[in-house]
Amino acid sequence: MSAALxxxxxxxxxxxxxxxxxxxxxxxxxxTQCWWGAIKIMVYAAFYxxxxxxxPISLPNIVTYTWLGQAFLALLPWLxxxxxxxxxxxxxxxxxxxxxxxxxxxxxxxxxxWIAARALPRAVLMLLAAGVVLPLVGLEAWAWQPPxxxxxxxxxxxxxxxxxxxxxxxxxxANVVVAASLNERGVNAILMPTVVVFSGSLVPLDFxxxxxxxxxxxxxxxxxxxxxxxxxxxxxxxxxxxxxxxLQAGWIVVLVALGRVAMARMMRHLEMQGG
Amino acid sequence: MNALRLxxxxxxxxxxxxxxxxxxxxxxxxxxIGATAxxxxxxxxLFHRFGEIKGWTFGEVAxxxxxxxxxFSLADLLTRGFDVFGTDFVRTGAFDRVLLRPRSATLQLIGxxxxxxxxxxxxxGLAVLAVATRLAPIEWDAAAVAIAVWAVTGGVALFAGIxxxxxxxxxxxxxxxxxxxxxxxxxxxxxxxxLDIYAGxxxxxxxxxxxxxxxxxxxxxxxxxxxxxLGAPDWLLPLTPLAGFAFLALSFVAWRAGMARxxxxxx
Numbered sequence: 001m002s003a004a005l006x007x008x009x010x011x012x013x014x015x016x017x018x019x020x021x022x023x024x025x026x027x028x029x030x031x032t033q034c035w036w037g038a039i040k041i042m043v044y045a046a047f048y049x050x051x052x053x054x055x056p057i058s059l060p061n062i063v064t065y066t067w068l069g070q071a072f073l074a075l076l077p078w079l080x081x082x083x084x085x086x087x088x089x090x091x092x093x094x095x096x097x098x099x100x101x102x103x104x105x106x107x108x109x110x111x112x113x114w115i116a117a118r119a120l121p122r123a124v125l126m127l128l129a130a131g132v133v134l135p136l137v138g139l140e141a142w143a144w145q146p147p148x149x150x151x152x153x154x155x156x157x158x159x160x161x162x163x164x165x166x167x168x169x170x171x172x173x174a175n176v177v178v179a180a181s182l183n184e185r186g187v188n189a190i191l192m193p194t195v196v197v198f199s200g201s202l203v204p205l206d207f208x209x210x211x212x213x214x215x216x217x218x219x220x221x222x223x224x225x226x227x228x229x230x231x232x233x234x235x236x237x238x239x240x241x242x243x244x245x246x247l248q249a250g251w252i253v254v255l256v257a258l259g260r261v262a263m264a265r266m267m268r269h270l271e272m273q274g275g
Numbered sequence: 276m277n278a279l280r281l282x283x284x285x286x287x288x289x290x291x292x293x294x295x296x297x298x299x300x301x302x303x304x305x306x307x308i309g310a311t312a313x314x315x316x317x318x319x320x321l322f323h324r325f326g327e328i329k330g331w332t333f334g335e336v337a338x339x340x341x342x343x344x345x346x347f348s349l350a351d352l353l354t355r356g357f358d359v360f361g362t363d364f365v366r367t368g369a370f371d372r373v374l375l376r377p378r379s380a381t382l383q384l385i386g387x388x389x390x391x392x393x394x395x396x397x398x399x400g401l402a403v404l405a406v407a408t409r410l411a412p413i414e415w416d417a418a419a420v421a422i423a424v425w426a427v428t429g430g431v432a433l434f435a436g437i438x439x440x441x442x443x444x445x446x447x448x449x450x451x452x453x454x455x456x457x458x459x460x461x462x463x464x465x466x467x468x469x470l471d472i473y474a475g476x477x478x479x480x481x482x483x484x485x486x487x488x489x490x491x492x493x494x495x496x497x498x499x500x501x502x503x504x505l506g507a508p509d510w511l512l513p514l515t516p517l518a519g520f521a522f523l524a525l526s527f528v529a530w531r532a533g534m535a536r537x538x539x540x541x542x
Contacts (some may be wrong), residue, residue, distance in 0.1 A: 019293045043472065046468075047325045054325050189306025197316060
C-alpha cells in the first residue's frame with residue numbers, strides 16, 4: 001500500500017475493529033431484521049396473491065430484495081457518525097485539525113469503518129438464516145436466492161462497492177452539518193425518512209406511481225438500494241446495469257466534491273468547544 | 276399528596292422543562308411525524324400498485340394502521356421510565372434513590388420524562404384515522420367509538436406490559452435489552468395490516484403469544500362490522516382487548532419478582 005494512503009487505512013482499521021466488538025448490538029439488530037423481513041415478505045405475498053399481475057418485480061425477486069435490504073440495512077446512511085458530533089462538542093476535533101492529513105479523507109475513512117463493521121456481522125448472520133437455513137428447512141420459496149448468473153455477479157460486485165462509497169459520501173454531508181450545528185438530532189430526523197423512502201428501502205422504487213419513476217431512478221439515493229439490488233437479480237442488466245453503475249459513480253463524485261467544499265467552509269468557521 | 280396529584284406534578288415538570296426549548300421540541304415533534312409517517316407512504320404505494328390485499332381496501336387497512344399507531348404513541352408517552360430503566364436506573368444506581376422515596380417505584384417510573392415529541396406519532400395516527408373515515412365504510416356511532424377507545428386502552432396496557440417486562444429483565448441484565456423493540460416497534464409494524472394476511476404460525480404468535488391481534492385486529496373487525504374471515508364469533512370481537520390488561524397484570528407479577536431480588540450495582 002502506498003505510504004500516502006496508510007494513515008487513512010489505519011483510521012479505517014481502528015474504527016472497524018472497535019465497532020466489531022459490539023456483539024450484543026449486532027445480535028439485537030439481526031433479530032429485529034429477521035422479524036421485519038418476515039413481516040414485509042408476508043405482506044408482499046398477500047398483495048401478490050391478490051393482484052400479482054400488477055407487480056413490476058416477481059415474487060421470488062421481491063423476497064430476495066427484502067432479505068438483501070435487511071442484511072445491508074446498517075449500510076444505509078440514516079444516522080450521522082456519532083463520533084463526529086462528540087468530537088465537535090468535546091473539542092476533540094482540535095487534535096484532528098493538527099494531523100498532517102486530509103481532514104475529509106480522514107473522517108471518510110473512519111465513517112467507512114464504522115458502517116462497514118456495523119453491517120458485516122448482521123449481513124453474515126442474515127445470509128446464513130435467509131440464504132442457508134430457510135432452503136434447508138424446506139422454505140426455498142421464501143429464501144434469499146443466489147445472484148441471477150455470472151453476469152449479475154460481475155456487475156453486482158462493483159455496484160455493491162459503489163453503494164458503500166455512496167453511503168459514506170452522503171454521511172459525510174450529514175457529518176458536516178452536524179459539525180456546523182453542534183447537534184445531530186435535527187440532521188438525523190431529516191436524513192432517516194429521506195433515505196428510507198428514496199433509496200428504495202421502504203418499497204422498491206418501481207412500486208411508486210408511474211409518474212414519479214423517472215425522477216426516482218435518477219436521484220442520488222437510488223444507488224443505495226434500488227440499483228445494486230436490481231442488478232443482483234438481473235432486473236437491471238446489460239446497458240441498463242452499466243447506466244446504473246455510472247449513475248452511482250457520478251453521484252459519488254458530485255457528493256464528495258460538495259462534501260469537500262462544505263467541510264472546508266465549515267472548518268474555517270469552526271469554533272473550538274470545551275476541553 | 277395523593278398519587279394522581281403527584282403524577283400530574285411530574286407531568287407538569289416534564290412539560291415545563293421541554294417548554295424551555297420550544298423550537299427544539301417543535302422540530303423534534305416534526306421529525307417524529309416524518310419518521311413515523313413514511314410507513315403509511317409505503318402502505319399507500321403498495322395499494323396504489325396492487326389495488327387491494329386479500330379483499331381489504333386502503334381505507335380499511337388505514338384504520339388498522341391509525342389505531343395501532345395512536346395506541347403505541349400513548350404507551351410510548353407513558354412508559355419512558357420503564358423503557359430506559361436498565362440503562363438509566365439500574366446501571367447508574369439511580370434506582371436506589373427511587374426506592375428510598377416514600378412513593379411506589381411504578382408511579383415514579385411512569386412519571387419519568389413525558390416526551391412531547393412522541394405526540395408526532397399520535398398526530399400522524401389521527402390524520403390517518405381521518406383519511407380512513409373518509410375512505411372506508413365506518414359508521415362512528417356510540418358503539419364504534421366505545422370499542423375504539425376500549426381497544427386503544429387495552430393496547431396501551433399491552434405495550435406497557437411489554438415495556439414492564441423489558442424493565443424486569445434489566446434486573447438480571449443491567450442493560451435495557453433493545454431486542455424488545457421487536458415486540459414494540461415490530462408489533463406496531465405487524466398490527467398495521469389485518470391479521471388474516473399473515474401465515475398461520477405468525478397469527479398464533481400475535482394472538483396467543485403477544486396478544487396484539489386482540490387489541491388491534493379483532494376490535495377493528497367489530498368497528499367495521501365485518502365477520503372474522505378466520506372464524507372468531509362476533510360476540511367475542513369486542514371483548515378481546517381484555518387480553519392487554521391480563522398481559523399487563525402478568526408483567527407486574529414478574530416485575531414484583533424482579534424487585535424482590537434487586538441488588539444495587541453500587542455505582
